Amino acid sequence: xxxxKKFNHLGRTASHRKAMLSNMASSLIVHxxxxxxxxxxxxxxKYVEPLLxxxxxxxxxxxxxxxxYLQDKESVKELFDEVSTKIANRPxxxxxxxxxxxxxxxxxxxxxxxxVDYNEDMxxxxxxxxxxxxxxxxxxxxxxxxxxxxxxPAAAATETPAATEATEAPEATDAPAESNDKTEDTKDAQ
Numbered sequence: 077x078x079x080x081k082k083f084n085h086l087g088r089t090a091s092h093r094k095a096m097l098s099n100m101a102s103s104l105i106v107h108x109x110x111x112x113x114x115x116x117x118x119x120x121x122k123y124v125e126p127l128l129x130x131x132x133x134x135x136x137x138x139x140x141x142x143x144x145y146l147q148d149k150e151s152v153k154e155l156f157d158e159v160s161t162k163i164a165n166r167p168x169x170x171x172x173x174x175x176x177x178x179x180x181x182x183x184x185x186x187x188x189x190x191x192v193d194y195n196e197d198m199x200x201x202x203x204x205x206x207x208x209x210x211x212x213x214x215x216x217x218x219x220x221x222x223x224x225x226x227x228x229p230a231a232a233a234t235e236t237p238a239a240t241e242a243t244e245a246p247e248a249t250d251a252p253a254e255s256n257d258k259t260e261d262t263k264d265a266q
Contacts, residue, residue: 102151109190
């Protein structure tokens with residue numbers, strides 16, 4: 077039964093889980109994306125999003141509160157100086173989880189968790205589709221049919237020598253087959 081199970085324990089003790097989430101949150105803030113399992117990414121999202129909201133108000137109290145969670149001065153400095161200015165207008169949803177497949181060793185579902193405002197590929201593709209011209213694919217039916225009709229006589233010319241070789245090959249195999257029949261006849265006679 078799962079009574080009172082409010083969050084995923086991730087198969088770790090409380091101190092190990094706290095240290096792991098703190099390290100992963102620091103890595104996410106410094107590197108802007110982390111590759112991990114889906115379960116850890118969902119736990120990390122619940123851990124780091126309140127810290128990002130807290131970082132919007134740059135006060136001594138909020139810095140100390142965030143430091144109590146992260147335990148890393150460099151990541152706290154990065155969070156309050158660089159990340160908080162970029163996420164200032166976003167009302168939540170600071171992270172994105174992108175599933176990447178399954179791990180080879182244990183088949184665990186893997187993903188990349190990243191800060192939404194720092195993925196240039198996603199930001200540029202969403203902007204390009206809105207402003208760029210609509211692209212269509214063209215059928216190449218006429219061109220291919222012309223090429224195949226021109227290639228058909230050439231293919232027929234190459235098939236005729238192959239057909240003569242194919243007719244010669246069975247004749248060569250018939251001779252050993254007759255010799256096998258003779259050996260069987262001699263065995264029957266004995």
